[in-house]
Amino acid sequence: MGSQEVSTVDWQGKHVTVAGLGVSGIPAARALHERGALVTVVNDGDDERARAQAAELEALGITVRLGDGATLPPSTELVVTAPGWQPDKPLxxxxxxxxxxxxxxxxxxxxxxxxxxxxxxxxxxxxxxxGKTTTVRMLASILEAAGLRTAAVGNIGVSLLDAVLGETEYDVLAVELSSYQLHWAPSLRAHSAAVLNLAPDHLDWHGSMEAYAADKGRVYEGNTVACVYNVSDPATEDLVREADVEEGCRAIGFTLGAPGPSQLGVVDGILVDRAFVANRQKQALELAEVTDVNPPAPHNIANALAAAALARAFGVEPAAVRDGLRAFRPDAHRIEHVADIGEVAYVDDSKATNTHATEASLAAYDSIVWIAGGLAKGATFDELVTGAAKRLRGVVLIGADRALIHEALTRHAPEVPVVDLDRTDTGAMSEAVARAAELARPGDTVLLAPACASMDMFTNYNKRGEAFADAVRARADQSA
Known part of the structure; x- marks a missing residue:
């Protein structure tokens, strides 16, 4: 299906099974029911919330089966699944x-x-x-600055179904896509797409790094104008080479260094474009200054360049790139400065739930007291610790899998002081901040960048970040 074609599926009387209640399942069930499909929703859980959701759908005439997401209902002609359901489920x-x-x-x-x-x-x-969410929100800000009707949607928490079926007629959508979503999206054909980076993640779901990368690479399939890749991450360029794209679609790189032809990069503190100009060999166009990026940490500048590349692929003028980046404000818990106490900065990057994100976070500061730990999700920490060792004033470890980080520190940074908090209760964060403050010296940054998931101690990374920020603010109030 080409990128400009619209599906003409006849849904009337079609037996569709929707797997999973929740953010994606409920809108899917409603949309299909409204189009005449005979919808059955199956869900593993059978708790109070699920029963309430089921009651709402059943009132519309939709069949809901709770506590049994394993069995395929008879007569099913199509399954529509929530993205998190693993491919090896019996259903x-x-x-x-x-x-x-x-x-x-x-x-x-x-x-x-x-x-x-x-x-x-x-x-x-x-x-x-x-970096997906930040880049998509930067992109939407740039598109808005260009006067386009747009929205940041998808894995960012805003339903794509609501966007495409709602009342607003958009000019273009900025879409965040997870590897889970791409796995189940065989006919998606974007105008242009970017793979920001590739590092081991969700391997329990995909089964291997190769399968994970292949699902990420699906985003390039059928692109019509630009496949944007990360010059410093050759695996992303490999995915471009392997993609089957529309004739005339170009590979566009982004780099924190000086850009070559068909790339965007940085020269003397200026974000420049050597891709969407008349003479790529000799011409470079100024887009914005590094100081227009908030915050101007290296990985965030890379996000800005990727967003700019996609916007330029859509024909956005340079001034709108600058204005959109200036207007952008990062989400909470992403390199978020909480407070300065006694010449020590306290920064919340609870969103850094894996080693790749934490590596970027640690690279943004010169002298760090690092708060880390949680659920490792199969990750190893030797490479992360080796790269960050010279920046570490000290480390405070929390969470279920903190021993894995401690072992890596012992191997690769034995001189760095480590406080190992043998606690996984939510109150441990207050003690972690207090112990970090004891290790810190003027000019240091106390950085929450856990390199792990949060669910051993907190509902999600947002709650973890809020606990850190609350503890820091309480400490600031005491010192005021």
Whole structure:
């Protein structure tokens, strides 16, 4: 299906099984039911919240089956799944054996766009191990500065179905896509797309690094104008080479160094474009200053360059890139400065839930007291610790898998003081901040960049970041 084509599926009477209640499952069930499909929702959980959601759908005439997400309902002609459901679930194995297609929420949104009588807006898509949300929000800010009707949607927490079926007619959508979503989106064809970086993540879901990378690479399939890749991460360029794109689609690199032809990069503190100019061999166009990027940490400048590349691929003028970057404000818990206490900065990067994100976070500061730990998700920490050792004033470890980080510190940074908090209760964060403050010296940064998931101690990384910020502010109040 080409990027400008709109699906013409006849949903009337089609038996569709929706796997999973929640952010994507409920809108999918509603949308399909409204189009005449015979919808059955299956869900593993059978708690109070699930029963309340089921009651709302059943009131519409949708069948809901709680506590049994493993069995394929009879007569199923299509499965639409929430992105987090693993490919080896019995439901999907049964569907594959029966020759039944499996779509994700992104695939459904792609198929339904333009079916409500409104224009099917092109998608500018972003994926990668880290930086997706920031880049998509930067991109949306740039597009808005250009006067375009747009929204940041997808894995960012805003339903793509709501965007494509809602009342607003968009000119273009800035779309964040996870590897899970791309796995289940076989016909997606973006206008242009970027893979920001690739590092081991979610390997328990995908089964291998190769499978994870292949799913990320799906974002380039059928691109019409630009495939944006990271010059410093050759694996992303490899994915461009392997992609089947529309004739005339170009590979566009971004780099923190001086750009070559068909690249965006940085020269003397200026973000410049040598890709979307008349003479790529001799000409460079100024887009913005590094100081226009908030915060101007190296990995965030890379995010800004990727966003700028996608915007330029869509024809946005340089002034809008500058204005959009200036207007952008980062989300909470992403390199968020909380307070300065006694000439020590306290920074919340709770969103750094893996080693790749934490590596970028640690690289942004010269002298760090690092608060780390949580659920490792199979990660190893030797490379991370080796790269950061010279920047570490001290380390405070929390969480279930802190021993893995401690062992890496013992091997590669034995001179760095380590405080190992044998606690996994939520109150441990206050003690972690207090112990970090004891290690810190004027000019240091106390950095929460856990390199781990949060669910051993907190509901999510937001709650973890809030606990850190609350502890820091309480300490600031005491010292005032």
């Amino acid at each position: 999907f194995l049964a569907a594959a054996e029966a020759g039944v297609d499996i779509w994700g929420d992104v695939e459904l949104a792609w198929r339904l766009r333009g079916t409500n009588g409104r224009k099917a807006a092109p998608w500018l898509a972003v994926t990668g191990t880290n």
